[in-house]
Amino acid sequence: MSHLPVGDSQVGEVNDLATLAKLDETILLNEVKVRYENDRIYTYVGDILVSVNPFRDLGIYGKDYSEMYRGVKKREEKPPHIFAMADRLYQDMLGLRGTDAKNQCVLISGESGAGKTECTKLIIKQLIDLCQGNSQLQQQILQVNPLLEAFGNAQTLMNDNSSRFGKYIQLKFIGGREYLLEKSRMVRQSEGEANFHIFYYMFAGLSADEQSRYKLQDADSYKYFSDGASCIQTDGKLLKERYEELVNAIDMVGFTDKEQEDMFAILAATLTVGNIDVKADDIGVADLLGLDKLEMHSCLSCSITFTKGEEIRRNYTLAQSEEARDAVAKALYGRLFSWIVNRVNTLLVPRESFDPDKVQEIGILDIFGFEHFELNSFEQACINLANEQLQFFFNKHIFMLEQEEYQGEGIDWKEIKFVDNKSLLDLFLGRPIGILALLDEESFFPKATDQTYVAKMNQKFGKNSNYIRSTQGDAKSFTIAHYAGHVTCDSMELCQVTYDSTGWLEKNRDTLPPGKISRTGTLALNHKTTKKSRLNQPRKAAEETKQRKL
Numbered sequence: 001m002s003h004l005p006v007g008d009s010q011v012g013e014v015n016d017l018a019t020l021a022k023l024d025e026t027i028l029l030n031e032v033k034v035r036y037e038n039d040r041i042y043t044y045v046g047d048i049l050v051s052v053n054p055f056r057d058l059g060i061y062g063k064d065y066s067e068m069y070r071g072v073k074k075r076e077e078k079p080p081h082i083f084a085m086a087d088r089l090y091q092d093m094l095g096l097r098g099t100d101a102k103n104q105c106v107l108i109s110g111e112s113g114a115g116k117t118e119c120t121k122l123i124i125k126q127l128i129d130l131c132q133g134n135s136q137l138q139q140q141i142l143q144v145n146p147l148l149e150a151f152g153n154a155q156t157l158m159n160d161n162s163s164r165f166g167k168y169i170q171l172k173f174i175g176g177r178e179y180l181l182e183k184s185r186m187v188r189q190s191e192g193e194a195n196f197h198i199f200y201y202m203f204a205g206l207s208a209d210e211q212s213r214y215k216l217q218d219a220d221s222y223k224y225f226s227d228g229a230s231c232i233q234t235d236g237k238l239l240k241e242r243y244e245e246l247v248n249a250i251d252m253v254g255f256t257d258k259e260q261e262d263m264f265a266i267l268a269a270t271l272t273v274g275n276i277d278v279k280a281d282d283i284g285v286a287d288l289l290g291l292d293k294l295e296m297h298s299c300l301s302c303s304i305t306f307t308k309g310e311e312i313r314r315n316y317t318l319a320q321s322e323e324a325r326d327a328v329a330k331a332l333y334g335r336l337f338s339w340i341v342n343r344v345n346t347l348l349v350p351r352e353s354f355d356p357d358k359v360q361e362i363g364i365l366d367i368f369g370f371e372h373f374e375l376n377s378f379e380q381a382c383i384n385l386a387n388e389q390l391q392f393f394f395n396k397h398i399f400m401l402e403q404e405e406y407q408g409e410g411i412d413w414k415e416i417k418f419v420d421n422k423s424l425l426d427l428f429l430g431r432p433i434g435i436l437a438l439l440d441e442e443s444f445f446p447k448a449t450d451q452t453y454v455a456k457m458n459q460k461f462g463k464n465s466n467y468i469r470s471t472q473g474d475a476k477s478f479t480i481a482h483y484a485g486h487v488t489c490d491s492m493e494l495c496q497v498t499y500d501s502t503g504w505l506e507k508n509r510d511t512l513p514p515g516k517i518s519r520t521g522t523l524a525l526n527h528k529t530t531k532k533s534r535l536n537q538p539r540k541a542a543e544e545t546k547q548r549k550l
């Protein structure tokens with residue numbers, strides 16, 4: 001069916017759109033739409049599998065389907081399916097289709113709520129079924145998702161279970177890496193959005209005794225629930241079930257009881273950090289963190305630098321103290337999350353000895369999708385830039401390399417036109433002058449503000465076709481014409497996202513009051529610092545920004 005020329009086939013009947021005699025954006029969208037209306041959510045376009053989120057159970061992921069897509073010899077024999085993708089990855093990794101055994105990689109891309117994480121889970125599920133390996137290990141791997149989702153996902157306006165971190169999962173040589181956890185969510189959430197799921201599960205699931213052991217107060221009293229915590233009452237039953245699934249997952253993956261207790265103690269303390277009254281002397285949460293109260297208070301109220309052996313103490317303004325407090329909470333949560341990911345990797349390393357050079361792997365990259373809200377901040381800019389980079393990679397891989405190959409082989413080929421987003425990447429990543437380089441530069445100047453940052457951008461990028469300066473005389477916002485995400489907008493023009501620069505400098509600095517968190521659960525604050533080390537902080541921020549550029 002998939003090889004019918006376009007003239008003989010009905011719209012929606014072709015499984016692989018790359019086989020159509022003519023394919024443009026309108027035809028592609030129409031084909032996918034008609035297939036979707038007939039519950040065919042998957043469509044091939046050459047090597048790519050297009051998936052449309054049905055938002056309902058179509059009954060297509062059970063054992064029967066898993067069996068149907070096992071060891072498929074010819075892809076055309078079966079309708080497109082995510083399990084077919086998994087089967088092909090598996091066969092190619094092992095060299096079962098007549099080619100050399102090779103490591104494989106899947107890149108899953110789409111806007112927020114498109115179904116990327118579900119696709120990731122389905123691929124892992126099918127790969128595990130195909131391996132038929134150690135059943136305890138299989139179960140452990142399957143439990144990693146609910147665990148990471150509890151700590152790394154949250155309700156947003158686009159998706160009730162939105163991933164707020166990117167992940168790259170490596171199967172076989174088991175391991176995972178996290179990218180860019182949205183730590184700012186720990187301390188502030190927009191209207192209609194929520195903190196990370198784990199906090200709500202914790203209140204719904206912990207017994208009264210446990211809550212008192214962790215010194216938890218009434219959920220409504222915590223300032224880090226910006227939009228309230230009423231869901232703990234209204235959705236209590238469901239949240240309790242989720243808590244039980246999570247505790248089961250924690251056990252299955254292999255965390256000890258002590259580690260589990262430590263996790264909840266740190267979560268409770270992190271939440272409590274938000275209620276510190278920086279103007280008052282009493283910092284009760286220091287006890288929860290095992291810290292000296294005076295030391296912690298001092299750390300949140302002033303900076304101390306040493307110049308030529310002389311101590312210079314500068315009191316923070318109220319806003320600076322609050323920033324320092326929130327930075328502690330973000331660092332605690334961020335490090336707890338990293339610790340969990342690292343611990344999962346350690347716990348799931350196969351026990352049998354293996355030669356890393358020979359181990360084949362399948363990598364699955366699932367990052368957050370393009371975001372375009374009413375209010376877009378630094379997090380949206382980072383997420384959208386990551387999506388632009390993926391799109392660039394995709395364009396390069398699919399169009400440019402393919403065309404180069406045709407040219408190299410002297411094949412008569414009419415050049416395909418595609419939208420190249422390189423100019424946008426240059427706008428963001430250019431050095432020495434790009435949006436992020438300027439942000440690093442401004443983060444370095446003590447007197448810089450979010451407004452001076454935007455003013456500099458207006459001056460530097462005023463003539464860039466992807467940069468639109470605000471016409472409102474509003475010095476705090478700017479607009480970017482994005483390539484990624486444009487199908488989510490009304491027209492097929494570039495998607496214009498207006499970013500509000502409030503807090504960008506601070507978020508980019510991501511300054512923790514000088515000191516260190518030595519290990520999860522122990523925050524060793526030491527607010528004495530030297531002039532040199534303070535000056536190094538923007539550089540550290542710049543290094544982290546570099547890491548964010550996936």
Ligand SMILES: Nc1ncnc2c1ncn2[C@@H]1O[C@H](COP(=O)(O)OP(=O)(O)OP(=O)(O)O)[C@@H](O)[C@H]1O
Nearest residue numbers: 055056112113114115116117118159162163368369
């Ligand atoms: N194949 C599917 N069948 C049925 N429902 C689905 C499917 N894929 C996704 N969904 C539904 O859509 C919701 C959103 O999907 P998912 O969380 O995978 O989106 P996402 O692209 O990862 O979003 P984000 O970028 O915000 O993390 C899921 O919670 C699920 O209810």
